[in-house]
Amino acid sequence: MFDIFKSMLKEEWRMHSNLFGNNGFSFFPVFIFMFTFFVSLVLPIFREIFTYTQIALGMHYLFLLLGGMVGAFGLIGREFMNRRFGQASLIAYSSRTLPVSERLIFANFLAKDIVYYFVLYVLPFIAGFALAAALIPAGNFHSPVILLTLLLTLSLSFMIGLSMVFFLSTVYAHSGKLLTSGFLAGCISLLFISGNLDSGSFYSLPSLSFFLRPSKSQFLLSSVLIIFPSALSLIFLKVDFPQAKKSFPNSFSRLCGEFGSYRYAAFVAKDILDLKRSEGGFGKLIFSFLLPAALIWTLLSALGTVLPVLNTLILFSLVLGVLSSSMYNWLTEYDIFASYACFPLRVSDMMRSKLNSYLFLNLVPFILLILLTFNKDSGILLPALLLFLSISFYMVSILVYLTGLSPSINLYNGRTFALYTFSVMPILLVNVILSMFGPFYMLVDLLLLPLAFYLLAQGFRKWDRIESPRF
Structure with a gap:
């Protein structure tokens, strides 16, 4: 299992470094560190506008969304590689040729994403924030214990977002229409009930609650939100290997006709x-x-x-x-x-x-x-x-x-x-x-x-x- 994990880490690095160049991609976490450091230097000004808890809320929800984005990027990896590099494929989508189960491969894929993007995003962010906090009076964020707790809870937020999207991908593989309809209904509901929600509702995110008021129950709840969706995803994993090419009716001519003489009709x-x-x-x-x-x-x-x-x-x-x-x-x-x-x-x-x-x-x-x-x-x-x-x-x-x-x-x-x-x-x-x-x-x-x-x-x-x- 560890060999697959190491190979996936190498694959991820080589894919990114080939796309962007070693120097260009290596500078990416350095830029995150520098940007976070310089933004954090004005933290005393932010403290005049936002409270300590509001700043913490913004950080944790940022990493929750970041985890979701990383998970979503993993989902489109197969199509991205096939469309951009027809001759290439990811290890995660080569389970037919490897003498191991699909669940084991995707468990490694999930662990790889957590470790790789932790080093790429979370660690540079915390390092830049910690350096700035050491140089300026950053209030509650100045304590080394608080910074270590922040590292843990931001990581938990990141993993919660990633595991949730991984679970949703499994649901989508079984019933795309059901998931799409549910999300559309959820988005509409959020837009219209938002006026009735108070600010305290958003502090119920377990990783954020653990940061503000450390307790075993909040840590365990955060762990459950990471482990349970991931376990369900692996148990009900569905990887399709279609035997025939997809076919679609000819809709191109009809669409072009609807645009009329519009100059970019064919392209649109x-x-x-x-x-x-x-x-x-x-x-x-x-x-x-x-x-x-x-x-x-x-x-x-x-x-x-x-x-x-x-x-x-x-x-x-x-x-x-x-x-x-x-x-x-x-x-x-x-x-x-x-x-x-x-x-x-x-x-x-x-x-x-x-x-x-x-x-x-x-x-x-x-x-x-x-x-x-x-x-x-x-x-x-x-x-x-x-x-x-x-x-x-x-x-x-x-x-x-x-x-x-x-x-x-x-x-x-x-x-x-x-x-x-x-x-x-x-x-x-x-x-x-x-x-x-x-x-x-x-x-x-x-x-x-x-x-x-x-x-x-x-x-x-x-x-x-x-x-x-x-x-």
């Missing part, structure tokens, strides 16, 4: 079909967008009752603009320009087509924001919508300029991720501060639009100079 139709037929299909809208949006809306609603100076709808518009940029990743995840090299197309033509598909997908958050605004405060509909559109357009322009048609790959390069973070974080911080003075201060974000258009033009020229894409 292809993106819709790719999204529909890829792993998870339109379920990506639920798992990768609606579910996080519902959780963030619920958190912001509870935070708004504690800090009335924060405008919940404006902050949610800001977050929604950031979340929507992930849709560009979906559209470019499996498509590579080499497949179109025989056509009279440039890389920039493909980028423009993806941006058109991105605009269509943005109708989902746009409508969601309109419904929430009318339900809560229709008076700030205009600034909320303009903020969302400005941030969404700016975020995707940064992605286009820095990553081209491979954002899911290039963002794992430490240098690229650093440039992306420093291009985005100051804008988001300024918007959070401006939101405290009034919603119509958000109109200043319209100044981002000329910058976004400039970045897009530069990005098109930059990636057109690339003669042969790497992937």
Whole structure:
């Protein structure tokens, strides 16, 4: 068993280092350490706005979502490898050729994810935070015992998120429609009951409760939330080995016809079909967008009752603009320009087509924001919508300029991720501060639009100079 575990660790490192280069990928945890350190240096300022428990809450839910994202990335590994590298495969999906059980292989896969991403994400974060806490008066966080407890509880939050997504993947393998319907109903319920939840509801996360009030019961409950879903996933594991290729009816011509004479009709139709037929299909809208949006809306609603100076709808518009940029990743995840090299197309033509598909997908958050605004405060509909559109357009322009048609790959390069973070974080911080003075201060974000258009033009020229894409 340990040999499989070691081989999976080596495989994960080699896959990432081949994709991003040894130096680029090695810098990624270093950047997380440095970024956390410099952000933590302003912790005394945060303490004037947020309490000790609120800062702890944000950290633990961040790592809960991070664990979920890592688990979700593991789920699409098979399709990603098959679409990007047809001749390659992960050890986890080679159980037919190995003289060991599928359950043993996937138990190692889960353990590998926990260890690998603990070193990649959790440890650099804690190290940066601990160094900053040692240099500044960080209140309750200054104690070495508290820092060690934080390391343990953030790790627990991370593993809870990962094991939950691993369990959901097993449910999805048995009944995708049931899981999708349940999640959609859950997201809608969260959006509408959020106003009736108090801030204390979010402190019931066992790992967070253990950090705030250490007790054996909370530690045991956290362990149960990690072990029980993982055990169920392994017991009811379902790995499909289809004997025949999938076949679909010809929908391309019909979709193109519905778009009429629209210039990018064929490209948008292809993106819709790719999204529909890829792993998870339109379920990506639920798992990768609606579910996080519902959780963030619920958190912001509870935070708004504690800090009335924060405008919940404006902050949610800001977050929604950031979340929507992930849709560009979906559209470019499996498509590579080499497949179109025989056509009279440039890389920039493909980028423009993806941006058109991105605009269509943005109708989902746009409508969601309109419904929430009318339900809560229709008076700030205009600034909320303009903020969302400005941030969404700016975020995707940064992605286009820095990553081209491979954002899911290039963002794992430490240098690229650093440039992306420093291009985005100051804008988001300024918007959070401006939101405290009034919603119509958000109109200043319209100044981002000329910058976004400039970045897009530069990005098109930059990636057109690339003669042969790497992937």
